[in-house]
Amino acid sequence: MADRTTADVTLSRDELAAYFEHLGEEFREGEVGDGEEVRVSVGNKTVALNPPETVDLSVDVVERSPMFRGTRETIEIEVTWKPRS
Incomplete structure (x- = not known):
């Protein structure tokens, strides 16, 4: 079973930054070994995550004509x- 939390919002460029x-x-603050979680705000909810020292990143840019x-x-x-763990 997968839990998914989704929010769609419109932000200014400053708010996005x-x-x-x-x-x-x-x-940066939730470094491995200090027991801290990474907290991500999604809409009106905060989700606590436990990433390891390295993660996989994928960036996809699409320009439509x-x-x-x-x-x-x-x-x-x-x-x-x-x-x-």
């Missing part, structure tokens, strides 16, 4: 790992 900065600080209902750009960022 602050979200990523906070997420980066969570990963105007031929397909107007120009649109997308960045998908996925970070995966097997939780620490």
Whole structure:
């Protein structure tokens, strides 16, 4: 069984940068061996995660041409790992 928490929001560029900065600080502070979790805000919920020292990162950028209902750009960022014990 998989638990999924999803939120779709509209942010300003400054708000997005602050979200990523906070997420980066969570990963930096939750170092392996200190017992801290990485806490991720998703909508009105906070999810506690337990990443190991290394994680897998996938970045996908899509640029759609105007031929397909107007120009649109997308960045998908996925970070995966097997939780620490």
